[in-house]
Amino acid sequence: MEEENIKNFIEKEKNSTRRVKAEVIRVEKDYILKKEGEEGLEKVKDKMKELEVDLDFEKLNSLTWEKEWKNSAFIAICKEVFNWSDEDIFEMGRNSPRASFFIKTMIQYFISVDTVFNNVGDYWRKHHDFGELEPVELNKEDKYIVVRKKFFQTLPVMCRYHAGYFKGVLEFVIKSEEISVRETKCMHKDGPYHEYLITWK
């Protein structure tokens, strides 16, 4: 059933020109290698070939761009092939900002939760040539942040992935074991955008 959704998505999006930094996909590939081994990555590649997602994993570097639909399809295919839970996808997203030299270089300027909050839009644009990440509210006293991801509708799996990603970024500046991220509005559930509430203790 899920595979059917992925197929439909690929059919619909394969001419889309929206792009993501290739580095993002490289980091995800390394995560698969670490977690599932060479064999696991081969399984994913086979499935991608079957579904006609043409992605050369050897040619991903930090300076180039790749079609975003391939990234979303790749992550959804990983979830299918390894029978991952939503939590596994969350962890994959959480790992990404920590695992990339390119991304870390950018994050080192994020010295506080304020700088993260004020720069999320810019950060997003460095990784995507479409969509938007809007900082809505930062409340340090009550310890929460609200952000909106707009004009980004690929596959629902990306909602969990980005939730994990946001946690991964905030872990650089918030020293708490209890950062949680909840999606409170979603374009896949008739929302006008995706909205995330991030809280910590």
Ligand SMILES: [Zn+2]
């Ligand atoms: Zn969503």
